[in-house]
Amino acid sequence: xxxxxxxTLKNGVLDPQGKxxxxxxxxxxxxxxxxxxxxxxxxxxxxxTDRAKAHEAxxxxxxxxxxxxxxxxxxxxxxx
Amino acid sequence: xxxxxxxTLKNGVLDPQGKxxxxxxxxxxxxxxxxxxxxxxxxxxxxxTDRAKAHEAxxxxxxxxxxxxxxxxxxxxxxx
Numbered sequence: 706x707x708x709x710x711x712x713t714l715k716n717g718v719l720d721p722q723g724k725x726x727x728x729x730x731x732x733x734x735x736x737x738x739x740x741x742x743x744x745x746x747x748x749x750x751x752x753x754t755d756r757a758k759a760h761e762a763x764x765x766x767x768x769x770x771x772x773x774x775x776x777x778x779x780x781x782x783x784x785x
Numbered sequence: 786x787x788x789x790x791x792x793t794l795k796n797g798v799l800d801p802q803g804k805x806x807x808x809x810x811x812x813x814x815x816x817x818x819x820x821x822x823x824x825x826x827x828x829x830x831x832x833x834t835d836r837a838k839a840h841e842a843x844x845x846x847x848x849x850x851x852x853x854x855x856x857x858x859x860x861x862x863x864x865x
Contacts, residue, residue, distance in 0.1 A: 738831060744826040751818060765815070
């Protein structure tokens, strides 16, 4: 089973990486970009085949390693 | 209009960041993780309201700045 995890900064947390991208896009001539936020996208290939168990395992991985839950949110999506 | 962009390494391209995550998960006691790949997730808030124009603009942004198309793929998703 595959898991797709999105880790994004919480609203209100300053995102210097996103700001840098927005600035660079402006320099390249792209107008009309109001805001850019950058997050992480992690794909995991799991041996687990049970959906509930896989979700619980990935949740634990997010809490313990993948996301800094003080400033980041995470979203888990499971794919067969 | 909002655009969600996923930038991922092409198959076959070595992903040291993913390898490091897989290794760290193993050290934390998570078993059954076959492979981890890490990519980038970028959210753009665009002033453009026309779907086709917005897609074309984001495609150009990916080609010119957001993705290194030699080693990375990108996927664009538009949200109202």
